[in-house]
Amino acid sequence: MTTSLYRVIQPVTDIEAATGFYSAVLGEPGERVSPGRHYFRCGGTVLACYDPQADGDGLEDGWRHHANQYLYFAVSNLQDVLQRVIDAGGSKDGDIEDMPWGERLFYAKDPFGNPIAFVDEATVFVGAGGN
Numbered sequence: 001m002t003t004s005l006y007r008v009i010q011p012v013t014d015i016e017a018a019t020g021f022y023s024a025v026l027g028e029p030g031e032r033v034s035p036g037r038h039y040f041r042c043g044g045t046v047l048a049c050y051d052p053q054a055d056g057d058g059l060e061d062g063w064r065h066h067a068n069q070y071l072y073f074a075v076s077n078l079q080d081v082l083q084r085v086i087d088a089g090g091s092k093d094g095d096i097e098d099m100p101w102g103e104r105l106f107y108a109k110d111p112f113g114n115p116i117a118f119v120d121e122a123t124v125f126v127g128a129g130g131n
Helices: 015-026 078-087
Strands: 007-011 031-034 037-042 045-050 071-075 104-109 115-120
Touching: 015 037, 015 045, 015 078, 071 078, 078 104, 078 115
Parallel strands: 007 045, 071 115
Antiparallel strands: 031 037, 037 045, 104 115
């Protein structure tokens, strides 16, 4: 059996604002697939921005991200992406840094407070078993 991660849901409270932010940061417009879902192709995985109220689903118990529950994006130019995050209304959680496991990255938050991280694609680490 082969398993692959193909979609990740990112909760947002305003689908239009989310579309604007992630379009600016990722450099592509993505695709609206329902009133409350907008998909962005990120390699072999889709980032699905999801506004449950816009989709008519209600908030239920709401979203509860852990502070360290980051979505990680591999990018070719960290400094450019850091500036795009800020320009698009996100915030950085520190400067670009080198991690002990070898990745060069920065942590940030999208306009909805969701934790996101951007890693230099040349330093992506997926475990000792290989890249």
